[in-house]
Amino acid sequence: MPDPLEALVARLVELSTVDEETGRRRIPPEREVGEALGMSRGALREQLAVLERLGFLERVQGRGTYIENPTYDFVRTFFSISRELGYFTDAEFSESRALLEEALAESAVERATPEQIAALRGDIDRMIAATEAGDEEAASDADLQFHRRLQLVGGNSVLRFLHEGFSRALRDDIQSRRREAAAGTRLLADGAPLTDHVHYDIVDAIEARDPVAARLAMRRHFGRVVPVATPAAGHEQTAAQEVPAV
Numbered sequence: 707m708p709d710p711l712e713a714l715v716a717r718l719v720e721l722s723t724v725d726e727e728t729g730r731r732r733i734p735p736e737r738e739v740g741e742a743l744g745m746s747r748g749a750l751r752e753q754l755a756v757l758e759r760l761g762f763l764e765r766v767q768g769r770g771t772y773i774e775n776p777t778y779d780f781v782r783t784f785f786s787i788s789r790e791l792g793y794f795t796d797a798e799f800s801e802s803r804a805l806l807e808e809a810l811a812e813s814a815v816e817r818a819t820p821e822q823i824a825a826l827r828g829d830i831d832r833m834i835a836a837t838e839a840g841d842e843e844a845a846s847d848a849d850l851q852f853h854r855r856l857q858l859v860g861g862n863s864v865l866r867f868l869h870e871g872f873s874r875a876l877r878d879d880i881q882s883r884r885r886e887a888a889a890g891t892r893l894l895a896d897g898a899p900l901t902d903h904v905h906y907d908i909v910d911a912i913e914a915r916d917p918v919a920a921r922l923a924m925r926r927h928f929g930r931v932v933p934v935a936t937p938a939a940g941h942e943q944t945a946a947q948e949v950p951a952v
Contacts, residue, residue, distance in 0.1 A: 714753050715762065717743055722773055731773040733763075781871035789875055799875040804928035806869060807853065811908055811924040813860035815917045822859045823913050829855060830905045837902055842884065845902070849880050852905060859912075 721742055722731040733739060740750045754771070757763045761776030788794045818826075829852035836844035853876070857869040869876070904927055911919035 711753060711756060714743070715757070718773065725772070732770045733773065735770075778867065778870040778873075781867060782873060785872040786874050789872075794875075796875070796878070799872055800879050802872070803876055803879055804925070806865065807856070807928070808921045808924045810857050810860045810862075810865060810869070811912065811920040812917045813862055813865070814856055814912050815915055815920050817861045818859045818912050822855070823909060826852060826855055826859070826909045826912070827906070830902060830909065833902045833905070842888070846877075846881050846884055849884065849902070850877055853880070856908075 718733050718739070719731070721739060722733045724730070725732050734742075736747060736750055736754070739745075740747050743750070745753075754763060758765065760780050762774060763771055764774045765771050785794065789796075789799065814822075829848050833845050833848035833852065836842070836848055854869075854873075857866050860866070907923040908920060908927060911923045
C-alpha cells in the first residue's frame with residue numbers, strides 16, 4: 707500500500723496540466739484538488755506544505771503551484787543535522803564516501819567524454835599547483851571540484867543525489883585527509899610521501915575504459931585494501947599493503 711504522501715503525488719500528477727509558456731506541470735487550485743481527492747482544505751494544505759518543504763512543489767505568486775524537481779538542500783540539511791546529532795558518525799561518512807566514489811569511478815568509465823577527461827585532469831593540475839604554492843584552500847577546492855565533476859560524469863541521478871546530500875561532510879573529509887597528508891602521516895606503500903598525483907591513476911583508468919582499474923585506483927586513493935592478481939594463476943588475492951590518499 708503506497709504511503710499517503712506518495713499517493714497524493716501520483717494524483718497531483720494526474721490532475722496537473724502542462725504550462726504552455728514554461729513547460730512546467732501546474733496543479734489546480736487547492737479547492738479543486740481537495741474536491742477531486744475528497745480531502746478537507748486543512749488536510750490538503752498540510753500535505754502540500756510537506757511537499758513544498760521537500761522541494762517537490764513551488765508556489766509562484768500570481769501564477770499557481772508547480773511540481774518541481776527537488777534541489778539538494780533538503781537532503782544536505784538531513785545529513786548535516788543527523789551528523790550533528792550523532793546519528794551518523796564521521797567514520798561512517800568517510801566509509802560511505804569511499805564506497806560511493808568507487809561506484810562513480812566505475813560508472814565514469816562508460817560515460818566520460820574526452821572533454822570531461824581533460825577537465826578532470828585540469829582539476830588535478832590546479833590541485834597540484836595550489837599545493838605547491840602553499841594555497842591549501844585552493845587545493846581543497848580543486849580536490850572537491852574533481853570529485854564533484856566525477857559524479858557528474860557518472861551521470862547517475864541517484865548517486866549524484868547521495869553525493870550532493872552529504873557534500874558538507876565530504877568537504878570536511880577531504881580537508882582532514884589533506885591535513886594528514888601535509889603532516890606526513892599518510893604515505894604510499896613504499897614509504898614515499900603522499901601527493902595529489904594519485905588522482906591521475908583514476909583518470910588514466912577512466913581514459914583506458916577499464917572499470918576494474920578505475921574502481922581499484924579509487925580504492926587505493928582511499929587507503930582501502932586492494933586485490934592484486936597473482937602472476938601464476940591470474941586470480942585475485944588480498945594485497946598486504948594499503949595505499950592511502952587524499
